[in-house]
Amino acid sequence: MKRIILAVLALVASVSVMAQLPRAEYPRPQFERSEWQNLNGEWSYTLDLVKTGWERGLKDSKGFDGKIIVPFAPESKLSGVEHKEFIPCIWYQREISIPAEWEGKDILLNFGAVYYESEVYIDGKFVNRHFGGSDSFSVDITPFVKPGGKHSLVVNAKSDLRSRMQSAGKQSLRNDPFECMYTRTTGIWQTVWMEAVAPSGISRVKISTDIDRSVVAMEFTMRRNAAGNVLTINVKDGGKVVASDSGPVASGSVVMLPIKKAKLWSPESPFLYDVEFELKDATGKVIDRATSYFGMRKIHTDGNKIYLNNEPYYQRLVLDQGFYPDGVWTAPSDDALRHDIEMSKEAGFNGARLHQKVFEERFHYWADKLGYLTWGEAPSWGLDANDVEAARNFLMEWRNLVVRDLNHPSIVTWTPFNEEFWPDETQYPRFVTDIYTITKQLDPSRPVNTVSGGQHIVTDIWTEHHYEQNPDKLREIIYNKGNMYVRGHSVQARLRGNVGFNRPVLNDPYTFPTYKGDIPYILDEFGGIKCMEANPAKNGAWGYGDAAQTKEDFYKRLEAQVRGLIEMSDKMWGYCYTQLTDVMQEQNGIYYYDRGVKYDMERIRKIFQMPLPSDKIAAEKK
Numbered sequence: 001m002k003r004i005i006l007a008v009l010a011l012v013a014s015v016s017v018m019a020q021l022p023r024a025e026y027p028r029p030q031f032e033r034s035e036w037q038n039l040n041g042e043w044s045y046t047l048d049l050v051k052t053g054w055e056r057g058l059k060d061s062k063g064f065d066g067k068i069i070v071p072f073a074p075e076s077k078l079s080g081v082e083h084k085e086f087i088p089c090i091w092y093q094r095e096i097s098i099p100a101e102w103e104g105k106d107i108l109l110n111f112g113a114v115y116y117e118s119e120v121y122i123d124g125k126f127v128n129r130h131f132g133g134s135d136s137f138s139v140d141i142t143p144f145v146k147p148g149g150k151h152s153l154v155v156n157a158k159s160d161l162r163s164r165m166q167s168a169g170k171q172s173l174r175n176d177p178f179e180c181m182y183t184r185t186t187g188i189w190q191t192v193w194m195e196a197v198a199p200s201g202i203s204r205v206k207i208s209t210d211i212d213r214s215v216v217a218m219e220f221t222m223r224r225n226a227a228g229n230v231l232t233i234n235v236k237d238g239g240k241v242v243a244s245d246s247g248p249v250a251s252g253s254v255v256m257l258p259i260k261k262a263k264l265w266s267p268e269s270p271f272l273y274d275v276e277f278e279l280k281d282a283t284g285k286v287i288d289r290a291t292s293y294f295g296m297r298k299i300h301t302d303g304n305k306i307y308l309n310n311e312p313y314y315q316r317l318v319l320d321q322g323f324y325p326d327g328v329w330t331a332p333s334d335d336a337l338r339h340d341i342e343m344s345k346e347a348g349f350n351g352a353r354l355h356q357k358v359f360e361e362r363f364h365y366w367a368d369k370l371g372y373l374t375w376g377e378a379p380s381w382g383l384d385a386n387d388v389e390a391a392r393n394f395l396m397e398w399r400n401l402v403v404r405d406l407n408h409p410s411i412v413t414w415t416p417f418n419e420e421f422w423p424d425e426t427q428y429p430r431f432v433t434d435i436y437t438i439t440k441q442l443d444p445s446r447p448v449n450t451v452s453g454g455q456h457i458v459t460d461i462w463t464e465h466h467y468e469q470n471p472d473k474l475r476e477i478i479y480n481k482g483n484m485y486v487r488g489h490s491v492q493a494r495l496r497g498n499v500g501f502n503r504p505v506l507n508d509p510y511t512f513p514t515y516k517g518d519i520p521y522i523l524d525e526f527g528g529i530k531c532m533e534a535n536p537a538k539n540g541a542w543g544y545g546d547a548a549q550t551k552e553d554f555y556k557r558l559e560a561q562v563r564g565l566i567e568m569s570d571k572m573w574g575y576c577y578t579q580l581t582d583v584m585q586e587q588n589g590i591y592y593y594d595r596g597v598k599y600d601m602e603r604i605r606k607i608f609q610m611p612l613p614s615d616k617i618a619a620e621k622k
Contacts, residue, residue, distance in 0.1 A: 318352050376413070
């Protein structure tokens with residue numbers, strides 16, 4: 001009885017501690033284990049503005065003078081630091097305790113994301129170096145720690161945005177934010193955690209669904225192969241097992257499971273199957289357990305349309321930049337991630353282009369759960385796309401991002417670049433072609449929009465950006481001229497004939513390998529309407545084109561713009577409105593930056609849910 005009471009008290013204490021941690025939820029919902037330890041919370045830190053920390057032996061630190069709340073970047077309010085100027089280098093330190101019961105297991109130190117180049121030290125010993133500010137990574141610290149022991153963990157992060165060798169996204173390359181460039185993010189900005197894994201446990205599972213054959217395929221990567229290991233897989237619909245398999249497993253093993261009468265995933269019905277993995281060694285002992293999920297869905301292009309589950313599906317997207325007033329790139333809570341999706345759906349959108357930022361896995365989890373289409377994008381702005389070193393940095397980080405997120409059914413398009421324009425004689429055509437090829441090799445199941453609104457080179461979807469505010473002129477530009485409006489400049493699109501439609505003509509030696517006629521065309525940035533009544537003029541306030549003076553003017557302009565696009569749905573298969581929320585000085589969101597309601601949402605929803613002409617015809621026939 002005493003042991004039971006002590007166990008209950010320990011559990012209560014553990015729950016209490018977790019409740020006090022920022023971002024206490026498990027950060028990798030696509031592959032979740034029970035034996036883990038959240039390392040968010042208070043760390044010590046010091047800024048290293050001239051990068052002399054190595055000379056001063058900061059790797060051996062047992063604690064710095066400053067205090068910072070992880071996982072929030074030092075530029076953010078939630079970090080407790082709010083240092084807004086450039087941070088060339090920052091050092092973090094905290095003590096870690098290794099549970100004694102982790103003896104005999106590999107101990108992994110996981111980082112959701114650290115911007116940009118990071119190093120990990122334990123008790124002053126170098127453990128790992130990572131390049132990339134948005135991709136997740138794991139460090140095997142088993143040789144450096146002792147179960148039951150305590151150790152000093154030191155992490156440093158370096159960033160040099162102005163070098164143009166790293167992806168910046170919407171981080172301002174000036175000292176202060178301006179127009180559509182915002183506060184920077186440096187260092188740790190997603191959850192840090194440890195987990196215990198069997199030496200021959202599961203490293204990764206790639207899940208692919210085939211709705212035409214009603215099967216799901218699971219390809220396994222193991223930490224180490226071990227003879228005699230047996231893996232059991234149970235697929236569940238609620239609590240009922242609907243498919244299962246048990247047998248030997250090794251890296252490269254592929255298990256095919258039939259899903260009878262499969263329930264399909266869509267925004268209208270976001271059904272998810274639960275998965276349980278249990279790995280036993282040759283003696284029958286359970287050495288690894290994990291849970292996951294998947295959605296049975298198919299996304300593909302045919303002609304000038306995009307199909308979801310073999311039906312033409314018109315995408316009504318919104319541009320979501322994923323910035324927060326108090327957390328910058330990091331959401332203040334898991335609820336905040338879910339709430340952003342709920343706000344978007346309330347406004348009438350069925351998905352989002354996740355713009356110039358890699359969203360954390362918990363966002364994709366909520367998109368999967370709530371039924372929300374997304375386009376996964378990298379923060380490509382700031383990168384010198386004509387530099388070989390910059391291209392090398394981007395290629396590996398993008399590869400890691402695709403591998404991390406490809407199991408999420410809500411992601412329906414990959415968009416590595418945004419608004420890139422480079423002369424044909426540079427390395428840019430090769431760079432874009434390599435990115436397209438690598439992406440399709442990693443994930444042939446999704447279309448790739450290589451350069452949103454830019455010089456595509458090779459792509460599965462043709463996209464453009466137009467911020468003409470006059471609805472009639474916008475329609476004329478799209479239908480007849482094929483001009484692209486990019487941050488105040490009109491750039492001639494590389495098309496033959498009308499933008500419809502989509503007969504690309506390239507001057508460089510690269511061509512569209514999949515091009516056999518029309519390809520889908522989407523206006524994946526338009527609008528950006530600033531309303532003076534909703535956002536009274538302030539110093540630095542910014543929006544596209546002439547502002548609407550009143551909310552009524554805003555509604556009328558928005559409705560006319562959307563109607564013009566909807567009426568061209570036989571040629572243009574979707575749109576993306578700029579944008580979901582205001583972001584700092586850019587005040588053209590459907591909602592305010594603090595997620596407050598700005599407009600009559602019933603009226604907004606009616607505009608963005610405007611029926612297609614084909615829907616009206618079908619309704620009339622009924």
